Amino acid sequence: xxxxxxxxxxxxxxxxxxxxxxxxxxxxxxxxxxxxxxxxxxxxxxxxxxxxxxxxxxxxxxxxxxxxxxxxxxxxxxxxxxxxxxxxxxxxxxxxxxxxxxxxxxxxxxxxxxxxxxxxxxxxxxxxxxxxxxxxxxxxxxxxxxxxxxxxxxxxxxxxxxxxxxxxxxxxxxxxxxxxxxxxxxxxxxxxxxxxxxxxxxxxxxxxxxxxxxxxxxxx
Amino acid sequence: xxxxxxxxxxxxxxxxxxxxxxxxxxxxxxxxxxxxxxxxxxxxxxxxxxxxxxxxxxxxxxxxxxxxxxxxxxxxxxxxxxxxxxxxxxxxxxxxxxxxxxxxxxxxxxxxxxxxxxxxxxxxxxxxxxxxxxxxxxxxxxxxxxxxxxxxxxxxxxxxxxxxxxxxxxxxxxxxxxxxxxxxxxxxxxxxxxxxxxxxxxxxxxxxxxxxxxxxxxxxxxxxxxxxxxxxxxxxxxxxxxxxxxxxxxxxxxxxxxxxxxxxxxxxxxxxxxxxxxxxxxxxxxxxxxxxxxxxxxxxxxxxxxxxxxxxxxxxxxxxxxxxxxxxxxxxxxxxxxxxxxxxxxxxxxxxxxxxxxxxxxxxxxxxxxxxxxxxxxxxxxxxxxxxxxxxxxxxxxxxxxxxxxxxxxxxxxxxxxxxxxxxxxxxxxxxxxxxxxxxxxxx
Numbered sequence: 001x002x003x004x005x006x007x008x009x010x011x012x013x014x015x016x017x018x019x020x021x022x023x024x025x026x027x028x029x030x031x032x033x034x035x036x037x038x039x040x041x042x043x044x045x046x047x048x049x050x051x052x053x054x055x056x057x058x059x060x061x062x063x064x065x066x067x068x069x070x071x072x073x074x075x076x077x078x079x080x081x082x083x084x085x086x087x088x089x090x091x092x093x094x095x096x097x098x099x100x101x102x103x104x105x106x107x108x109x110x111x112x113x114x115x116x117x118x119x120x121x122x123x124x125x126x127x128x129x130x131x132x133x134x135x136x137x138x139x140x141x142x143x144x145x146x147x148x149x150x151x152x153x154x155x156x157x158x159x160x161x162x163x164x165x166x167x168x169x170x171x172x173x174x175x176x177x178x179x180x181x182x183x184x185x186x187x188x189x190x191x192x193x194x195x196x197x198x199x200x201x202x203x204x205x206x207x208x209x210x211x212x213x214x215x216x217x218x219x220x
Numbered sequence: 221x222x223x224x225x226x227x228x229x230x231x232x233x234x235x236x237x238x239x240x241x242x243x244x245x246x247x248x249x250x251x252x253x254x255x256x257x258x259x260x261x262x263x264x265x266x267x268x269x270x271x272x273x274x275x276x277x278x279x280x281x282x283x284x285x286x287x288x289x290x291x292x293x294x295x296x297x298x299x300x301x302x303x304x305x306x307x308x309x310x311x312x313x314x315x316x317x318x319x320x321x322x323x324x325x326x327x328x329x330x331x332x333x334x335x336x337x338x339x340x341x342x343x344x345x346x347x348x349x350x351x352x353x354x355x356x357x358x359x360x361x362x363x364x365x366x367x368x369x370x371x372x373x374x375x376x377x378x379x380x381x382x383x384x385x386x387x388x389x390x391x392x393x394x395x396x397x398x399x400x401x402x403x404x405x406x407x408x409x410x411x412x413x414x415x416x417x418x419x420x421x422x423x424x425x426x427x428x429x430x431x432x433x434x435x436x437x438x439x440x441x442x443x444x445x446x447x448x449x450x451x452x453x454x455x456x457x458x459x460x461x462x463x464x465x466x467x468x469x470x471x472x473x474x475x476x477x478x479x480x481x482x483x484x485x486x487x488x489x490x491x492x493x494x495x496x497x498x499x500x501x502x503x504x505x506x507x508x509x510x511x512x513x514x515x516x517x518x519x520x521x522x523x524x525x526x527x528x529x530x531x532x533x534x535x536x537x538x539x540x541x542x543x544x545x546x547x548x549x550x551x552x553x554x555x556x557x558x559x560x561x562x563x564x565x566x567x568x569x570x571x572x573x574x575x576x577x578x579x580x581x582x583x584x585x586x587x588x589x590x591x592x593x594x595x596x597x598x599x600x601x602x603x604x605x606x607x608x609x610x611x612x613x614x615x616x617x618x619x620x621x622x623x624x625x626x627x628x629x630x631x632x633x634x635x636x637x638x639x640x641x642x643x644x645x646x647x648x649x650x651x652x653x654x655x656x657x658x659x660x661x662x663x664x
């Protein structure tokens with residue numbers, strides 16, 4: 001894959017480049033600042049981009065803003081956002097356009113190279129890879145009178161794993177259930193959430209988005 | 221309830237009473253002083269009453285006698301002020317204030333604490349004494365004595381009390397005495413059988429009675445009310461308190477961070493280093509064991525990162541840095557286990573220190589709602605009006621939140637006080653609760 005990296009810490013940037021190249025990916029740009037990354041994303045159109053939320057010059061949320069801006073230009077441009085902290089607020093903003101191809105993970109996750117590369121792969125293919133911490137925060141929210149509230153306990157946990165970006169096979173492995181059973185749950189979820197589309201990846205993204213929007217303070 | 225003649229009758233009766241009280245209380249010290257002056261002078265003058273001497277000698281003697289009388293008078297005034305100055309002034313602040321419908325708070329400095337020094341001596345704020353009793357007596361006297369008037373640590377109200385007595389002696393006392401003197405004149409005229417004078421005096425007395433005591437009003441508001449400088453002094457005291465709170469909070473905060481790092485990330489890093497060195501040792505001889513140790517090392521680094529993240533959140537939440545107050549509070553609301561609506565009309569960010577203070581205050585309020593209010597829904601409103609940022613947190617819980625000392629609300633109020641901010645809680649038992657935080661602040 002052709003990858004763009006935006007990370008201002010030299011050690012992390014260098015480590016990421018090495019990790020990716022060791023696994024046969026090519027890093028076509030490794031930049032440090034918000035404006036530079038936006039240019040790189042739009043000019044180079046990578047297969048996937050890895051962005052730090054906080055970048056120079058202002059050290060606020062340039063990375064996130066660059067990702068959103070680039071995806072307005074190139075809908076569905078796969079972006080994996082890395083941060084020292086994860087917020088539901090940012091997850092919503094990233095997923096709001098409904099195009100998928102979004103990853104949002106804690107920086108710690110790069111220490112587990114295999115899982116990290118897996119997540120990157122999923123994002124590049126248009127899936128989602130949300131950090132389990134975001135999912136845990138979502139699960140902590142109160143159930144409300146919305147479609148999410150009609151899901152059973154089991155369906156909710158399947159949806160949570162779907163949000164992490166796991167495939168049915170992987171979910172089956174985590175929950176110690178058969179793949180057939182998971183398939184039934186996902187169909188039930190899509191029906192209850194009224195998601196009708198044939199493309200499975202897109203369906204999964206939409207389900208996660210509905211999940212995120214079920215909170216009381218969703219984007220207005 | 222009172223109207224027409226009955227009201228006039230009441231006003232007149234009350235006027236006589238108040239004039240009498242004023243003359244007795246405000247006139248007490250001037251009266252005593254005048255008495256000392258008159259008797260002192262006549263006493264000292266009596267020494268040379270039968271002196272037959274040259275003019276120059278008599279002149280010098282007279283000057284000496286007058287000076288002596290003046291000294292006695294000053295001493296008499298000083299003692300009277302020390303003993304009666306404060307009680308009479310306080311009496312008129314309390315009762316005169318009530319008559320005038322005005323609040324005249326006590327302007328005196330609180331008595332200074334008497335403390336035993338490590339030397340064994342007692343310190344009363346003015347000087348050192350061998351016994352506590354001496355220190356108490358001297359302290360009491362120095363708080364009241366005119367001798368302390370010019371000293372830097374004397375109560376500034378002392379000087380104002382002297383001015384009050386002087387002004388009262390010239391204005392309030394003679395005016396308040398009018399109805400009483402005219403009444404006395406009328407009674408005297410009765411004995412002198414002069415009906416015209418009786419009538420004149422009586423009319424003057426009765427006519428003056430409802431009004432005479434009111435000369436207290438302008439004088440009291442100028443000289444009995446607290447000194448404007450005293451409020452500046454209070455301001456200094458308040459700022460000192462805030463500074464003490466701030467430095468204390470800061471120290472506690474640093475201590476917390478240090479302990480957290482020491483027991484958390486730092487200890488983890490040490491363990492990590494040990495794991496790595498043992499892995500290095502094992503890698504040739506027992507690769508399997510080395511792998512196990514490395515796995516432990518990675519787990520350890522993950523935990524260290526988690527601890528650092530939590531710590532950073534408590535020092536300066538990353539969302540606040542990245543997005544500012546409103547989004548940071550939105551992020552808080554999203555993480556809350558109850559429904560929280562966030563509404564904001566803030567268009568720009570407050571100054572950074574105020575922003576952080578408001579964020580932590582709002583976070584604490586929200587935590588209180590979740591923990592104690594048994595609420596199912598909360599609303600957080602942010603607004604900026606006339607240079608004041610306000611955050612209102614309301615919930616549909618059980619209410620009963622109070623700002624008793626030591627409570628969370630009192631803590632929030634103390635921390636916001638550093639920014640001239642305020643906390644107002646409206647939380648009747650049974651709910652709902654509405655707490656508002658206001659801090660004067662410009663937006664950037």
